[in-house]
Amino acid sequence: MAADLTAVPSVEAHRETLDKALEAIRTREYWSPYPEHPKAYADGETAQAAFDALRGTRFDLDQPGTDGWTGGEVSPYGIDLGVEYPHPDVDVLLPAMKAAMPAWREAGPENRALVCLEILARINARTTEMAHAVMHTSGQAFMMAFQAGGPHAQDRGLEAVAYAYVEQVRTPGTAEWVKPQGKRDPLSLRKDFTAVPRGVALVIGCNTFPTWNGYPGLFASLATGNAVVVKPHPRAVLPLALTVAIAREVLAETGFDPNLVCLAAERPGEGLAKTLALRPEVRVIDYTGSTAFGDWLEENARQAQVFTEKAGVNTVVVDSTDDYKGMLSNLAFSLSLYSGQMCTTPQNLLIPRDGIATDDGHKGFDEVVGDLSAAVGGLLGDDARANALLGALVNPDVKARLEAAASLGEVALASREVTHPDFPDAVVRTPVIVKLDGAKPDDEAAYMSECFGPVAFAVAMDSSKDSVDLLRRTVREKGAMTVGAYTTSGEVERQIEEVCLEEAAQLSLNLTGGVYVNQTAAFSDFHGSGGNPAANATLCDGAFVASRFRVIEVRRQA
Amino acid sequence: MAADLTAVPSVEAHRETLDKALEAIRTREYWSPYPEHPKAYADGETAQAAFDALRGTRFDLDQPGTDGWTGGEVSPYGIDLGVEYPHPDVDVLLPAMKAAMPAWREAGPENRALVCLEILARINARTTEMAHAVMHTSGQAFMMAFQAGGPHAQDRGLEAVAYAYVEQVRTPGTAEWVKPQGKRDPLSLRKDFTAVPRGVALVIGCNTFPTWNGYPGLFASLATGNAVVVKPHPRAVLPLALTVAIAREVLAETGFDPNLVCLAAERPGEGLAKTLALRPEVRVIDYTGSTAFGDWLEENARQAQVFTEKAGVNTVVVDSTDDYKGMLSNLAFSLSLYSGQMCTTPQNLLIPRDGIATDDGHKGFDEVVGDLSAAVGGLLGDDARANALLGALVNPDVKARLEAAASLGEVALASREVTHPDFPDAVVRTPVIVKLDGAKPDDEAAYMSECFGPVAFAVAMDSSKDSVDLLRRTVREKGAMTVGAYTTSGEVERQIEEVCLEEAAQLSLNLTGGVYVNQTAAFSDFHGSGGNPAANATLCDGAFVASRFRVIEVRRQA
Missing domain, CATH: 3.40.309.10 (Aldehyde Dehydrogenase; Chain A, domain 2)
Structure with a gap:
């Protein structure tokens, strides 16, 4: 199936949202396309039932290289989720993901951004369902799971898409280069520039904010042409499994290979993040969690660009x-x-x-x-x-x-x-x-x-x-x-x-009102600085996206 | 002395050059402010004498922490240069460089760019002298040393300044953030954003292209607020010593601390690059040279952002x-x-x-x-x-x-x-x-x-x-x-x-005319891709500059 964005009519409408996001990251004024209030969401009525229906089931993503099932999430609120997820045969999964990339690269920065925005729009439409999933994996109270796990996480994803888009289109697709040579004919070249992905990007999810901390890396990597394998925290798989399912659905509907986004749920004690992090196909890693493992990634995953958020003392x-x-x-x-x-x-x-x-x-x-x-x-x-x-x-x-x-x-x-x-x-x-x-x-x-x-x-x-x-x-x-x-x-x-x-x-x-030191707003506040030991990256700036892709030039005599 | 750019009247005039450079990196069309022809340079008559006068002298830079003198360059053309350079006491030099940084940070991205352009303008005015220095350290023929070591290197330096400038001003200096709260008063914050440097940046020069390969990192780091210590290749010190001298002169005249740019010439067999690369003050490293040492830097200088150009097979x-x-x-x-x-x-x-x-x-x-x-x-x-x-x-x-x-x-x-x-x-x-x-x-x-x-x-x-x-x-x-x-x-x-x-x-x-596969033009061609083992960075793109600084936000209730 060839890529066809017109197959999903809403995709083209996202251009306006993208433009507004680009303006917001430039002015850093308040903006969000995703409402914060539960009443704004049509899935409020059905979300509890949708969440309950997921419990005790196999969450089939129709991924290649599934060699069994794994699960075992228990909610911090005490209920057993009982959901099973596909366990990957990495030797099958990663090559399938690599094979999905050329067509995604060919689609170009704008089409990739619009498809990412459609994924975010569909995640947004299921915000209440996602709130239940975040609540029962992170232990957040419902309203926080709703806002931080829903619209605020979606904001951070959109912000990353906006940064990724603008970074890729800084170089034009084509240039005519004509250098005068005095009385002789000028030198003349046609140059074509293509943003190319690094490879497979690995997102290592965390327990407390699976979507909020997961979306920036996921969407920054996907928007820059990489395939993304999501390795969730074993206690917080469901929110990212829902995310992956939605991404795969949108990719398939727009004519791309759904294997551009895959889930890699691990068996207890397996250490799948280490295995994935050292694979040669993996060229970008986003991680939130302990300093010990963040340092390990930075020291050992030398073939990859590694973005880490670790521990600090505030x-x-x-x-x-x-x-x-x-x-x-x-x-x-x-x-x-x-x-x-x-x-x-x-x-x-x-x-x-x-x-x-x-x-x-x-x-x-x-x-x-x-x-x-x-x-x-x-x-x-x-x-x-x-x-x-x-x-x-x-x-x-x-x-x-x-x-x-x-x-x-x-x-x-x-x-x-x-x-x-x-x-x-x-x-x-x-x-x-x-x-x-x-x-x-x-x-x-x-x-x-x-x-x-x-x-x-x-x-x-x-x-x-x-x-x-x-x-x-x-x-x-x-x-x-x-x-x-x-x-x-x-x-x-x-x-x-x-x-x-x-x-x-x-x-x-001197914060004394309704803004708190521990909250940051996408499009305006930077989360972390990337300049002290707590994190080597910030959400979100040019450095967070610029090294996720490379620009390849083909020049020909004109 | 307080910074005062008006002390050097030509500085403000560089704004137009900067704008043209910004336009060039956006269109990737042919452009250069620095002529290629020797006749365009007023120093053509005096350069040989200026170069000869340097031979057999002590090249005093008036740097802090000089603990002796070192030299020993022999031209590939067989003549002994006999120039001696200050050898640094790193424990004195690096703290002095750190102390120079706050005022440079405070100057802001535009003033830093303009000062960098004044440095480049003065280097440009001494292009013919530099050509002799490059010729007699790299072994390049005179015309190549003139062009590649002169205007083409200056182009690459200017290109890096342009990228650094635009990257820093993507975030505004100030934003008013007002978030509606329904019937309640809106939340309101004033946010100030400052581009802050990483620390001391180390440039490790190479033997063959001391200026062309040295200027991108030097100017990218300086323009983003870092102090820059230049460790030249022991066989190719003179071109970078001249460069450092010119930079220090301009910094002093504009009221900044000249220790923002220092030379670190090494004694034979000293391995000064390794010492500097592991210093905690050093947070950015640019290197061109062997794969073995480039890999060593990437693996060991973990406290720094490391940009390497290593060996490849073309x-x-x-x-x-x-x-x-x-x-x-x-x-x-x-x-x-x-x-x-x-x-x-x-x-x-x-x-x-x-x-x-x-x-x-x-x-x-x-x-x-x-x-x-x-x-x-x-x-x-x-x-x-x-x-x-x-x-x-x-x-x-x-x-x-x-x-x-x-x-x-x-x-x-x-x-x-x-x-x-x-x-x-x-x-x-x-x-x-x-x-x-x-x-x-x-x-x-x-x-x-x-x-x-x-x-x-x-x-x-x-x-x-x-x-x-x-x-x-x-x-x-x-x-x-x-x-x-x-x-x-x-x-x-x-x-x-x-x-x-x-x-x-x-x-x-299919190059068959006067453009060659081994030549790249600044503002248009990317030198290397940063995506294969020959180099982890390209000259020049957003990724080359974006992680040389961080944006720090101070937010206050409005």
Whole structure:
């Protein structure tokens, strides 16, 4: 079957969406084509049934090289999904994917972008169903799974498509090159330029944000002509399996080989990511997860361009504020959202031991920590609201870290078990806040390590200057996805900005309203910087897409 | 001293040049601001004296951390340059370079670009002097040293500045982000975006093209805010020392710290490139040279973005032609220019053993090889023209390889010693053409290895299909900076194009006039593809600049 985009009439209409996305990444103003409100989605009525129908089934993708079935996802809310996925025979799957690439390359950047947008549109139409899948794999509360796993993830995918498109069309398809030679005839060449893919791109999914962290790499690679094999986290397969199924459906309908996008679900303990990462066909890798495996990929998958988001230690410098209540409620929300299981959640709150100046007068260290603890307690005091904000702990490791954290120092706010009305087996916990002393060497091991989960450290510092120094050291040595700061001092603000510029960390200053340090908006905010140890790439910039393809020139005498 | 670009009035005038460069990289049409003809340069009269005055002197750059002097360049033309350069105490030099960076970062992308263009303008004004320096370090003949070491190198530097500039200004300096919230007040943030450098960038120069291969990385890194330390090849220091001196002069005059650009000349056998490459301050590396050291850099300098141009095996597929004479003269020139000491010179000429169809009738394999040998012999028959084309062998290794090549197969054209009228100690040699058999396993070791220098292999193939297959294997396994092909068959052309698109190699088709497969023009042609083992980057595209800086965002509640 030859490629035929007119077979799917909606594809051509996406040109306008693409143009708007291109404009948005240029202005960085607010924009999104995907509504955030559940009521905007027609699948709201049927999604629960659709999700329930998936449970206990074989998720057949009709992929080549399936040598059995694997599964075993158990929801952090306690239910057994019971879905089985095809297990790949990599020696059959990867050659089939490579064979799919020439026609996709020939389609060119614009057609590839439009097909990607059709995939995103169909994912968008199933947002509510996807929300159930994300909720029951990541443990996110439903509304967060809906928004972060749905429209916000789709935004990030679209953003990547826009970057990929514009990067490929910077070089024209054709040029006439005529070089004057004085009195002699000019030299004249016709030059044809083609964006060519690297090869097969591997996306290694994560447990907490399978779609949000998976879509940028998936769509950046696909839009630049690569085939994409998706290796989901074994606890979060379903959202990416749904994604792959939709992508394959759109590719087939538009006349392309559906094997351009395949799923590679692994058997327990198989280590399929390592196997795939070292295959010569794999030339691009996107990964979100532990620093140890991210470093391993960077060191060993030398044949591939490797984009990693790893662990970091996020800091908030608390120096002073003219909106004490706003600061407390903003921080309380940031610490609570998804039980602190975001790579962007603050961990270390650096507070002068002599306290801070506020619009409500001077507040001592213990007072600030106490007021913050009260703010968190108030925010999560009602179980219904707590469940809606916290979600469930994604795995037993997080629970173990949370429980161990209480012994690291004086507990300012103890973690509390929350019962979920619908899912009695869900492990729902409020955050713990532990006091540490920035001047005590014994405490350093705690605040200089990532403690992923609902654990925050209130670190007493000798001065805000010391806070700034520790911020620099933390970013340089451990990396950071986010930095926050509260200050009314121009001098402290300047120092913190300088640290962030020199150590390459993204900074949120004096957030006291409805925007939180741990949230970034596609088309406007960069997620990570790619310039400190927490990640070697950012979502999304030119560097995230530029090396996923190469431009090949054929020149002929004119 | 604060930065003040108005101190150098010509700087602002470069905005027009930058705009033209931006337009050129977008259209890929012919353009250059730097004339190619020696008569266009005012320094033509004084350059010889200026070059002679440098000989036997200390080249003082007034750099911090100089712990002695080193030198020892001997021209491939046999004269001792006797120039001494500062040897760096790296522990002093690198911190001084880091300290220079914040003000350079603050200057912003446009001011950095304009200062870079002023540096290039001053290099351009000393093109003839630079030609002497390039000639007497690389062994290039004067006219080639003039053009390739002068305006063509400056073109590549300017091209890198243009790419760096446009990449940095894709994100605006500031954005107002306003997100509607239904009936509630919108969320509103002010966002400031700053392009920040990676750190110190290391340029590791090569012996054959110190400026042409050095300028892209140097200017790409400098224009993106990094400080640049230039570690020249010990046999080709002078051209880059002149370059560094000019850069430091312009930086100082415009109020920046001259330590943004420093030279790091090494003592014999010191291995300074390895030391610098592993320093934590060094975050970007540009390298041109052997595959072994390029691979070492990629594997070991993990803290840095590493851009390498290494060795490859360049192929010309000879299938058929409608301009036999044009093909022969074009190939003869390509094999002769700079004694084949270009990374882009063809090595393997794949010719069917049954011969080829031409506009002059069928030509057998031996006839084609004989006619090509005669064309090379004719081109280089006159010693004056031979010297003007060949230049001198750059080092004894090339001479040894040339001498050994004669034993690899039947010699179709023997190499000939050419006497240089002005430099009796110059080692000038014409190329050797050796016949090999593509079907003989014994010959494979020869044609599947790079034999850098004036050595070409005429490889007898069973068919053009076999040539296409060998082309694919060669590019995939050994890499290629260039691929050439001669064919009148649409089918063969299509197959060769497909190989080049799939294996990422730059293709020149049916060149029979005054453009040669081994030459690329800045702003239009890509040098290398970055997609095969010969190089991990191309000169120049978005990927060459995009990861040399990061964008840091500071967001505040509006």
